[in-house]
């Protein structure tokens with residue numbers, strides 16, 4: 001154990017779960033948030049000392065309860081990873097107000113509120129704490145047909161920069177990672193059929209210049225690095241981890 005405590009949302013799947021595993025291997029103690037009780041229990045068996053927090057992060061009282069449970073158990077907080085998120089298809093014409101609010105509440109509002117609740121503890125931590133937001137290449141580049149998602153991630157990027165400049169005086173670093181397509185449950189939860197998802201991954205070989213889509217560990221290693229002392233002079237960065245996807249343009 002390295003004496004540091006991390007709070008990770010989206011712990012039950014994909015990038016968040018890989019981050020729990022990676023940080024635990026690096027010696028962090030982990031509190032992980034999700035709604036799927038069985039998956040949190042499995043992780044608790046896998047990672048000694050893991051604190052499962054069963055919570056919908058869009059609940060009005062979620063941020064205070066999640067941070068409260070973490071600090072009650074571990075007494076401190078050194079790292080916050082905001083990984084919970086959804087991707088729902090919808091263009092400007094088809095996205096309803098409810099779709100828009102659902103995406104914004106989870107992908108953006110919960111990140112703002114959780115960071116706000118965690119901040120007093122991140123400031124007090126020794127060494128001072130850091131935040132990593134899981135954004136997307138869709139925050140940096142527009143993709144058609146996923147309007148609310150793209151806008152939510154662009155806002156997460158700007159939230160990251162705004163917080164970085166506000167909190168630099170306290171020594172709290174705030175960065176984001178911007179993945180390209182990563183093999184997780186995100187797209188299937190968003191309604192993609194298994195056949196469409198297979199075709200989407202196959203197409204990813206050409207849409208990502210390095211010739212492959214990502215795995216959750218491609219992202220969790222960067223998150224762990226951004227939380228570590230090796231990145232102690234980096235704040236306000238939105239880091240593409242996407243096999244070069246953000247470099248491409250339609251032609």
Ligand SMILES: NC(=O)c1ccc[n+]([C@@H]2O[C@H](COP(=O)([O-])OP(=O)(O)OC[C@H]3O[C@@H](n4cnc5c(N)ncnc54)[C@H](OP(=O)(O)O)[C@@H]3O)[C@@H](O)[C@H]2O)c1
Pocket residue numbers: 009010011012013014015016033034035036055056057058082083084085086087106134135136137178179180181182183184185186187189
């Ligand atoms: N996969 C990609 O290609 C990709 C690319 C760029 C960015 N990202 C971003 O990466 C992050 C992680 O996504 P992923 O790809 O790992 O997807 P995933 O496998 O679908 O995991 C999503 C996670 O979010 C949690 N979650 C969803 N709604 C929640 C809610 N209301 N309250 C609490 N937790 C909730 C889920 O937990 P429960 O179901 O247990 O609640 C799950 O742990 C997201 O922010 C996503 O936008 C992913």
